[in-house]
Amino acid sequence: MEKKILCKFMKIDFANLQMQYQKYKDDIDDNIQAVLNKSNYIMGEEVKQLEAELSSFTGAKNAITCSNGTDALLLAMMALDIQPGDEVITSPFTFISTAETVASIKAKPVFVDIESDTFNIDANLIEAAITDKTKAIMPVSLFGQPADIDAIQNIAQKHNLKVIIDGAQSFGSTYNAKTDSNLGDISTTSFFPAKPLGCYGDGGAVFTNNDEYAEKIKMMRVHGQNKRYHHKYIGMGGRLDTIQAAILLAKLPHYKKELEARQKVAENYTTILSDSLKTPVIKPKRSSAWAQYTVRVDNRDDVQVKLKDSGIPTAVYYPISLHLQECFQYLNYKKNDFPISEQASKEVMSLPMNSFLTNDEINYICSHLKS
DSSP: OOOSSOOSOOOOOSSOHHHHHHHSHHHHHHHHHHHHHHTOOBSOHHHHHHHHHHHHHHOOSEEEEESOHHHHHHHHHHHTTOOTTOEEEEOSSSOTHHHHHHHHTTOEEEEOOBOTTTOSBOGGGTGGGOOTTEEEEEOBOGGGOOOOHHHHHHHHHHHTOEEEEEOTTOTTOEETTEEGGGSSSEEEEEOOTTSSSOOSSOOEEEEESOHHHHHHHHHHTBTTEEETTEESSOOOBOOOBHHHHHHHHHHGGGHHHHHHHHHHHHHHHHHHHTTTSBOOOOOTTEEOOOSOEEEEOSSHHHHHHHHHHTTOOOBOSOSSOGGGSGGGGGGOOOTTSSHHHHHHHHHEEEEOOOTTOOHHHHHHHHHHHHO
């Protein structure tokens, strides 16, 4: 229940990675020490063990770890043989790696505006963006919630397109009771430290039920090798370090409880704030991993300063839509091409979100936000 009287000053931690480490310290330290003792730092046995456990957790037949979430997207497109000049439809309201990876292989990112309530790509607008060069649709499960996958999959099947899920923020979320990692032709995620499930450096994974794609990705992450110094494909150095796999192995058994705790934090925020702010909307048949709890506010800069002065950190994901970024000028998009995305960029603000936020901290944050 919200407390009307403002509490004494509190210093809020946005992600509280230190508290998480202290809670799982013994397991994490033991796993790291085991890797050090064996000194097998590249593709050690912990990598294979993690991949098996990720497959079990997600329900995806194949889980292939890699160096980070960006490389996961690259590996997915390389496995699908996306070529220079091909087009990939995606959202302009996301982290740059979604479109950056498309551009880096000389394919063309084609943007479609977002839904105003979920911030995910608007499936109703996708078909109008399809051309004879379109090869894939890449929906982003923004802030932790999957997009309208049924509609997107129907469009993809109608036009013979592939679907790549950018699940960098959504590991463990669900759509129709299936995990986000078990959707589309290929799904990806990131284990960046601040993600819902994070390691202590960079890390990522690719998921697919297609064995052919999986074998190709496994080779491509090690420079296209099918055996040592025999290179079947042009690939990359995209492996997950063994130490990072060991850290994730220590965290993964606790992850379902952490997701439940994140859900409770989100519910508490919404109960207190929904009468005065635009709070997140989770659509039917979906659950969120709550990578972020993102509200809309007017006078965002002033609000952020006020909260910072009260010891409350906030973040803005994302202040500039991708179609207006300097690096994408060559695509010839202009202001007002994607008005919903542009408006969101002016208003969104993410509040502290982690599984260790207490009710007192949530009340403190909300009281200052509403005051």
